[in-house]
Amino acid sequence: MLTRFNSILIFKIIRFCVRYLICGAFVFFSCEEADYTLDNPNDPENMDLEPPALFFHPQEIQTNLDSSFSVQLYGLKLNPAAAAHLDIRYDWGSVEIDSIVADTFFQSDNDPVQIVIDEEGTLDIFIYLLPDTESDQNGGGTWSLATIYMHPVSTGESELLYGENTRLRDANNDSVVVKSFGSGYINVE
Amino acid sequence: MVRGIIIIHLVSLCLGAEIAQSVSIKTGDQLAVLEFEGWAVSEPLTEFLTEEFRQTVGDLKIFQVQDRGITNQIKIFKPREKDYWSCWSKECAIDLGRQLGVNYVIAGNIQKKGDDTFLINGRLFSVDMETMLDEFAMGTSGITDSLLLEMKKMAYNVSGLPIPDTLSVGSGISQVATTDDIKRKRQWIKLPPIPSKIKALLMSTAIPGSGQIWVERKYPGYGFMGTEATLGMAAFIAYYQYDKAWGGFQDTYKSYQNDTDPHNLLELRPQIIQYAADTRKFNSFMKNIRSVGLSIWAVNMVHAYLVAPSDDFFDGEYFFDLEYKPDVNQVQFNINF
Numbered sequence: 001m002l003t004r005f006n007s008i009l010i011f012k013i014i015r016f017c018v019r020y021l022i023c024g025a026f027v028f029f030s031c032e033e034a035d036y037t038l039d040n041p042n043d044p045e046n047m048d049l050e051p052p053a054l055f056f057h058p059q060e061i062q063t064n065l066d067s068s069f070s071v072q073l074y075g076l077k078l079n080p081a082a083a084a085h086l087d088i089r090y091d092w093g094s095v096e097i098d099s100i101v102a103d104t105f106f107q108s109d110n111d112p113v114q115i116v117i118d119e120e121g122t123l124d125i126f127i128y129l130l131p132d133t134e135s136d137q138n139g140g141g142t143w144s145l146a147t148i149y150m151h152p153v154s155t156g157e158s159e160l161l162y163g164e165n166t167r168l169r170d171a172n173n174d175s176v177v178v179k180s181f182g183s184g185y186i187n188v189e
Numbered sequence: 190m191v192r193g194i195i196i197i198h199l200v201s202l203c204l205g206a207e208i209a210q211s212v213s214i215k216t217g218d219q220l221a222v223l224e225f226e227g228w229a230v231s232e233p234l235t236e237f238l239t240e241e242f243r244q245t246v247g248d249l250k251i252f253q254v255q256d257r258g259i260t261n262q263i264k265i266f267k268p269r270e271k272d273y274w275s276c277w278s279k280e281c282a283i284d285l286g287r288q289l290g291v292n293y294v295i296a297g298n299i300q301k302k303g304d305d306t307f308l309i310n311g312r313l314f315s316v317d318m319e320t321m322l323d324e325f326a327m328g329t330s331g332i333t334d335s336l337l338l339e340m341k342k343m344a345y346n347v348s349g350l351p352i353p354d355t356l357s358v359g360s361g362i363s364q365v366a367t368t369d370d371i372k373r374k375r376q377w378i379k380l381p382p383i384p385s386k387i388k389a390l391l392m393s394t395a396i397p398g399s400g401q402i403w404v405e406r407k408y409p410g411y412g413f414m415g416t417e418a419t420l421g422m423a424a425f426i427a428y429y430q431y432d433k434a435w436g437g438f439q440d441t442y443k444s445y446q447n448d449t450d451p452h453n454l455l456e457l458r459p460q461i462i463q464y465a466a467d468t469r470k471f472n473s474f475m476k477n478i479r480s481v482g483l484s485i486w487a488v489n490m491v492h493a494y495l496v497a498p499s500d501d502f503f504d505g506e507y508f509f510d511l512e513y514k515p516d517v518n519q520v521q522f523n524i525n526f
Contacts, residue, residue, distance in 0.1 A: 010381070010383070011387070014391065031431055031435070031468075031472050032468075033468065033469060034438050034465035034468040034469065036442050036461060038445065038458055038461065040445055040454055042448070042449045043445075043451065043454040043455070043458065044451045044455055045455070045458060057451055074451055076455075141452075142451060142455050143452055144452075
């Protein structure tokens, strides 16, 4: 009688184990699916720009009167270029320009030549790539053209814009197409 | 046979103290009972009767009977061209005895002579003396109970002890009485015997194909085992690829979430998409392997259950049994759960 009870008990245990082994296998044998959202605000793909394009990075700047800040003039999927005239419009009553530094886009073995003219809210930046032994223009792509360092002079909101004179040229002095331009926003508290 | 054993012991006692140790080793009481060969008798029945015989001889404490598992190791590790259970000659038995490291070997067979008539033959071999010490033959009519009784009688014969009257009566009551007389002190926990079909099912559940191999259906067994191993290897490779893609995905996605440089973000974006596609691809592959593997596993379990021999000699205590009812003069099939 005891033996029979044990046999039945063992059979029930086996049946339980087999059932949950099979059910469990469906869970354990598959792995996690990759779930992602590409929503980084600094990703140019999320900026509603049509490449090739120029935009400000970062697009939004939150700062206060006591601190300085910088903004990059960024090119998105630009074609090869040798020079640029960047016409930047800003609220000269709100911020002041400290300095401008040419960035990676026009860097070759030689440092680029840059000329800056700042006149009451209109900043003209001329950058020229200095050819080296290998090339007389860059390879294009998504890079920063220049970095503008500035500081606020009053509180309030202001805008950064690319002016109509903005243009890029290649080594043959032909225009480099720029289809769209981004804008920047500065909030000084 | 008893005389033979007594002579061996007397000879060992008569020898000097210095050689006594070596003599006692040579004339020890280690006994291996080879599985009886069944002639027109099912393998599970011969296994069962052999084990009962082995236990009875062990309980009589004349010999130290080697455990069934150790005895069976020879079959596993040193297979012969012909199955060794049919080892009936002196040379064969002694050779096996040496391999098993015992002093005595018992080999035997159970023959079905008529509808209900059985003949049990047994031989006792001395490995040390390289000779056959004794030979036994017992006839019986009737199936399980009677055969079991005869095996117990033979155990007494082999051990050189007189057969008790309770065994000579040959009734069901005498069998119970005999079982009660034998005190199996070392068996503290005795698990219920598992029928061969369930055992094969369990084995194949744990390791696909092992149940089939156990019941000597080797080709299907190796087939199931090989197929599952191949699928397992494919799943392992897929998992390795998945793991690699998943690691890449996690790294790049984390970088994407934390980085602020548009140039880097633009480069990370296609990498994330590619890694995610790879993880989905390998995950899907693993799911397919899982489905196929589980299906084959289930078929393997059912197959193992079907090909395993039926233990129709079990008597009432297990899942099913065949029982003769003299009052209605019929053999009845009973299921116990």
